Amino acid sequence: MERACPKPVAAGTCLAVCAPERSFPVERFLLAAGGAGANVAAMPATSRRTSVFTESLIREMTRVAQQHGAINLAQGFPDTDPPASLVAAAKAAMDAGRHQYAITWGSPELREALAAKLTRYSGLPVDPQRELVVTCGATEAMMVAMMTVCDPGDRVGLFSPFYENYNADAILTGATPVHVPLQPPGYGFDPAQLRAAFASGLKAFVLCNPSNPTGRVFTREELGQIAALAEEFDTFVITDEVYEHIVFDGRKHVTFVTLPGMAKRTLTCSSLSKTFSITGWRLGYVHAPAEIIAQARKVHDFLTVGAAAPLQHAVVTALGYGPEYYVQLAAEYAAQRDILCGYLDQTGLAYTRPEGAYFVMLDISPFGRASDIEFSHWMAREIGVAPVPGSSFFPEPENRFVRLNFAKRPTTLHAAGERLLRLKRG
Numbered sequence: 001m002e003r004a005c006p007k008p009v010a011a012g013t014c015l016a017v018c019a020p021e022r023s024f025p026v027e028r029f030l031l032a033a034g035g036a037g038a039n040v041a042a043m044p045a046t047s048r049r050t051s052v053f054t055e056s057l058i059r060e061m062t063r064v065a066q067q068h069g070a071i072n073l074a075q076g077f078p079d080t081d082p083p084a085s086l087v088a089a090a091k092a093a094m095d096a097g098r099h100q101y102a103i104t105w106g107s108p109e110l111r112e113a114l115a116a117k118l119t120r121y122s123g124l125p126v127d128p129q130r131e132l133v134v135t136c137g138a139t140e141a142m143m144v145a146m147m148t149v150c151d152p153g154d155r156v157g158l159f160s161p162f163y164e165n166y167n168a169d170a171i172l173t174g175a176t177p178v179h180v181p182l183q184p185p186g187y188g189f190d191p192a193q194l195r196a197a198f199a200s201g202l203k204a205f206v207l208c209n210p211s212n213p214t215g216r217v218f219t220r221e222e223l224g225q226i227a228a229l230a231e232e233f234d235t236f237v238i239t240d241e242v243y244e245h246i247v248f249d250g251r252k253h254v255t256f257v258t259l260p261g262m263a264k265r266t267l268t269c270s271s272l273s274k275t276f277s278i279t280g281w282r283l284g285y286v287h288a289p290a291e292i293i294a295q296a297r298k299v300h301d302f303l304t305v306g307a308a309a310p311l312q313h314a315v316v317t318a319l320g321y322g323p324e325y326y327v328q329l330a331a332e333y334a335a336q337r338d339i340l341c342g343y344l345d346q347t348g349l350a351y352t353r354p355e356g357a358y359f360v361m362l363d364i365s366p367f368g369r370a371s372d373i374e375f376s377h378w379m380a381r382e383i384g385v386a387p388v389p390g391s392s393f394f395p396e397p398e399n400r401f402v403r404l405n406f407a408k409r410p411t412t413l414h415a416a417g418e419r420l421l422r423l424k425r426g
Contacts, residue, residue: 140284198233283312372402
């Protein structure tokens with residue numbers, strides 16, 4: 001028999017609701033395990049928190065792309081190599097015998113280099129000894145930040161659409177996600193809805209800027225509205241700023257911690273993955289006031305112990321690059337954006353032109369498909385380009401969008417673009 005929810009509640013109010021489409025008869029499990037006569041009551045259940053979200057659709061679509069030989073515009077990683085000097089530094093670190101644990105919260109050299117870089121670009125002093133913890137990518141950084149400031153039962157605000165990890169981070173922490181919609185195609189927010197979310201009693205608010213998946217770069221005025229509400233309602237702000245150097249058309253990324261009054265309540269999360277094309281190195285960090293970092297280091301220590309020691313040493317080289325590196329980085333991504341968007345223009349399909357990051361939200365509603373997941377699988381199989389189903393980024397049923405990424409060589413983007421022309425609406 002199917003396991004029923006012992007305490008039915010109104011839709012959308014329970015974090016432990018069962019997903020009917022994923023329910024699994026206990027007897028079938030026992031038969032598959034060769035234990036048809038086993039005592040069902042003796043089987044412990046897995047945690048409820050894992051029943052309310054799925055595996056990553058982003059990573060799933062990478063597997064689908066491989067299965068069908070499709071060009072992978074789903075998972076957000078570049079297909080270019082890191083700078084040669086950075087690769088050489090990694091080899092040198094390994095040759096020098098840096099194979100054992102670094103200090104749990106980051107090697108002294110890396111924290112010194114990070115602090116210097118953050119100060120150069122924010123204008124704020126950063127104490128490398130007390131205000132930084134190095135993590136296994138921004139993915140762990142966000143989880144560390146969430147677990148550091150939130151308890152089970154707390155409420156965490158985030159814009160929707162959101163990078164899929166944020167919802168899962170809140171649920172794994174035992175917190176309740178509270179979503180504030182960004183309205184397509186411009187992906188702006190309604191100040192009244194934002195205020196209502198803060199007024200509901202948020203312990204923390206998650207801000208991704210530049211935004212994944214929307215490509216929005218929030219203006220100083222918009223960020224000021226968030227900051228004012230955080231101050232009024234005494235709320236932490238957890239920022240994901242991994243795309244800080246990938247902004248287009250003369251826009252400027254505003255580091256949230258630099259806004260008046262925000263230094264005391266902001267946990268800035270970022271990584272070196274996107275800036276230096278080293279997503280597989282898994283190097284990120286959290287920057288916050290010393291009293292917060294003291295707690296974050298404990299969370300990080302018991303989650304992962306530490307990031308890879310030789311790679312920590314190597315990336316110090318990249319953190320010494322001058323401003324021209326970041327200018328060139330943004331220019332290259334702007335050119336790649338224009339290649340992909342040029343092909344999308346020819347399809348006649350609607351999309352939102354990115355202001356930053358390296359993602360495009362494409363409107364597939366003219367195809368009339370009831371499932372964006374089914375459409376994405378069809379697109380990988382028949383068109384030869386793998387996207388991410390947009391429903392991965394929304395809390396409510398939403399099947400109008402897929403996300404494409406343009407962190408690819410021009411040759412890759414031209415090849416993908418020629419295939420995408422098969423989506424052209426006649």
